[in-house]
Amino acid sequence: MTLSILRIGGDTFTDYEGLLTLILRSFAYMDPLIDPPSSAHRLTVAGLKEKARDEIGLVAHDDGQLLGCAFLRPEPDFLYVGKLAVDPDLQGRGIGTLLLREAERIAQDLGRPSLRLETRIELVGNHARFGAWGFVKTAENRHAGYDRTTSIEMQKRLA
Structure with missing residues (x-):
């Protein structure tokens, strides 16, 4: 496998349907575990295009096949770092690590x-x-309308 990272948001990337499918597949295991439901279910192709314009979108690919984002x-x-997703069939192969290394480089830049x-x-x-x-827990948060912790914040200090 030859992994590479592509920055999206311009005309160089067009497979937003595939990207949406990748995110939904990679987040699907969470459905029976988390409450409230994942915000991934509110994503659309149009919303991903807008997200790629407003944020820094990254995709990991191998010869055009989407592996992660x-x-x-x-x-x-x-x-x-949001919507970090790796194809469920390819997890454990360093794709997430590669995406986070690129995030670190961008953060430093x-x-x-x-x-x-x-x-x-719950996860x-x-x-x-x-x-x-290298991330450490820094806070506990709750979604609107919940009286219990629903998520944690984690941070990684860069050298």
């Missing part, structure tokens, strides 16, 4: 000292994976 949003002190992300409280496997990648 992430959307990065600059914040005052962080680069927020933008002068952001840290990456930030959020993950659902302890994600907590462990992000911890192995």
